[in-house]
Amino acid sequence: MSKINDNFKQKVASIPTIKRLPSYLNLVKRASQEGVEIISATNIAKELDLEPIQVRKDLAVTGIIGKPRIGYNVNELFQAIQSFLNWDKKHKAIIVGTGNLGSALMKYGELKNHGLTIVGIADASPEKIGTEKNNLTISDVNDLPALIKKTGATMIILTVPPSEAQNVAEVINDTDIKAIWNFTNVKLKVSDRILVLMEDLSSGYAVLSFHLPFYKENEDTE
Amino acid sequence: MSKINDNFKQKVASIPTIKRLPSYLNLVKRASQEGVEIISATNIAKELDLEPIQVRKDLAVTGIIGKPRIGYNVNELFQAIQSFLNWDKKHKAIIVGTGNLGSALMKYGELKNHGLTIVGIADASPEKIGTEKNNLTISDVNDLPALIKKTGATMIILTVPPSEAQNVAEVINDTDIKAIWNFTNVKLKVSDRILVLMEDLSSGYAVLSFHLPFYKENEDTE
Numbered sequence: 001m002s003k004i005n006d007n008f009k010q011k012v013a014s015i016p017t018i019k020r021l022p023s024y025l026n027l028v029k030r031a032s033q034e035g036v037e038i039i040s041a042t043n044i045a046k047e048l049d050l051e052p053i054q055v056r057k058d059l060a061v062t063g064i065i066g067k068p069r070i071g072y073n074v075n076e077l078f079q080a081i082q083s084f085l086n087w088d089k090k091h092k093a094i095i096v097g098t099g100n101l102g103s104a105l106m107k108y109g110e111l112k113n114h115g116l117t118i119v120g121i122a123d124a125s126p127e128k129i130g131t132e133k134n135n136l137t138i139s140d141v142n143d144l145p146a147l148i149k150k151t152g153a154t155m156i157i158l159t160v161p162p163s164e165a166q167n168v169a170e171v172i173n174d175t176d177i178k179a180i181w182n183f184t185n186v187k188l189k190v191s192d193r194i195l196v197l198m199e200d201l202s203s204g205y206a207v208l209s210f211h212l213p214f215y216k217e218n219e220d221t222e
Numbered sequence: 223m224s225k226i227n228d229n230f231k232q233k234v235a236s237i238p239t240i241k242r243l244p245s246y247l248n249l250v251k252r253a254s255q256e257g258v259e260i261i262s263a264t265n266i267a268k269e270l271d272l273e274p275i276q277v278r279k280d281l282a283v284t285g286i287i288g289k290p291r292i293g294y295n296v297n298e299l300f301q302a303i304q305s306f307l308n309w310d311k312k313h314k315a316i317i318v319g320t321g322n323l324g325s326a327l328m329k330y331g332e333l334k335n336h337g338l339t340i341v342g343i344a345d346a347s348p349e350k351i352g353t354e355k356n357n358l359t360i361s362d363v364n365d366l367p368a369l370i371k372k373t374g375a376t377m378i379i380l381t382v383p384p385s386e387a388q389n390v391a392e393v394i395n396d397t398d399i400k401a402i403w404n405f406t407n408v409k410l411k412v413s414d415r416i417l418v419l420m421e422d423l424s425s426g427y428a429v430l431s432f433h434l435p436f437y438k439e440n441e442d443t444e
Contacts, residue, residue: 014271018432022424049236051276086431104323109407110424114431154434179430185331195433197426202244202332204421208401209308209336210240211417212376 013061025081040071087114094120097159119151148175235283247303262293309336314375316342319382341373370397
């Protein structure tokens with residue numbers, strides 16, 4: 001689960017709607033692989049445990065129109081979501097912070113599949129600057145404006161320690177960067193032009209922590 | 223966004239409902255910090271862009287009862303969600319795979335705040351086994367059953383390379399492990415007793431990739 005700064009709420013589609021779209025996309029992709037041609041909002045709702053009205057509203061933002069009492073064409077729906085999320089286009093990002101999380105994200109395959117290319121990496125540690133990682137040379141955080149210009153990057157993936165986060169925000173504030181994917185827990189002060197998405201892994205953990213006690217019970221009664 | 227194996231669907235509360243609860247919790251926490259005492263389902267729905275009926279259904283699983291036309295007591299709602307998710311209890315986990323992502327998760331503060339303690343780490347690389355990381359000695363993956371017994375861990379956080387994932391699943395299959403948080407993209411074959419949650423960062427990325435083109439438009443018209 002992740003949070004977004006208030007300035008970008010309710011623009012064409014709402015953030016929660018957009019965040020649900022990848023799970024629709026996964027479902028539709030699976031259906032397509034299984035040879036399913038038509039899928040109904042009711043079935044999608046059942047599968048993802050949402051209300052059918054929510055599914056219809058969410059999918060409507062992509063512009064797709066389902067046939068009443070029949071459903072959506074699976075391939076059309078896949079294309080519509082993919083195109084709506086701009087996952088069929090290329091995006092360039094710079095990872096700032098080359099510690100464990102930054103290094104992990106450099107190799108994260110799912111992002112590559114959705115059009116993301118890492119065109120640069122940067123760090124604040126003098127001993128790291130100038131060295132190589134994943135075939136990219138680590139730039140100085142203070143040289144980010146030049147790196148952004150050179151690479152044409154529009155997104156920053158921020159994985160620096162909390163104490164360095166706001167400094168990075170200030171360095172890139174007047175560049176062509178349009179979005180920051182913020183993996184620190186710092187609420188950044190940046191220009192209103194820049195979309196900040198705060199990432200938080202708690203929602204996955206919630207599912208696990210909720211279920212743990214049930215297993216014990218099951219075991220005791222076995 | 224993340225996926226879960228089918229065996230664990232619809233047990234008391236649905237997975238999508240559980241996954242929405244942390245965002246309710248964040249909202250309620252913020253409201254509490256701002257001195258708000260009562261919050262209505264309609265306001266929560268507006269804030270998170272859900273249908274009010276969805277909010278009422280989701281929150282009902284925690285056992286909380288709102289007052290008609292008034293709403294929920296903020297502190298009671300906070301306690302109810304926290305307790306429902308077992309975030310007020312302690313959980314023990316072992317991280318398997320001490321590469322970049324595993325190392326990043328060892329230090330991930332949000333999980334600590336929700337009761338998670340990392341009690342052990344393991345790896346398959348002979349050169350890593352026996353060395354220390356974050357004050358823990360790296361165990362051999364094949365010694366996991368003994369480590370699980372010794373520590374009382376009930377959760378595995380799996381961050382190994384895809385080719386090693388199924389082997390880990392088999393090693394822990396007959397232990398007291400109740401849940402695997404699977405950061406690999408491998409669909410694991412494990413005992414039905416074990417909950418597997420597949421983690422995927424694509425849903426955060428969806429929000430960013432969706433918004434990127436809008437910025438360009440805004441810029442062009444400035």
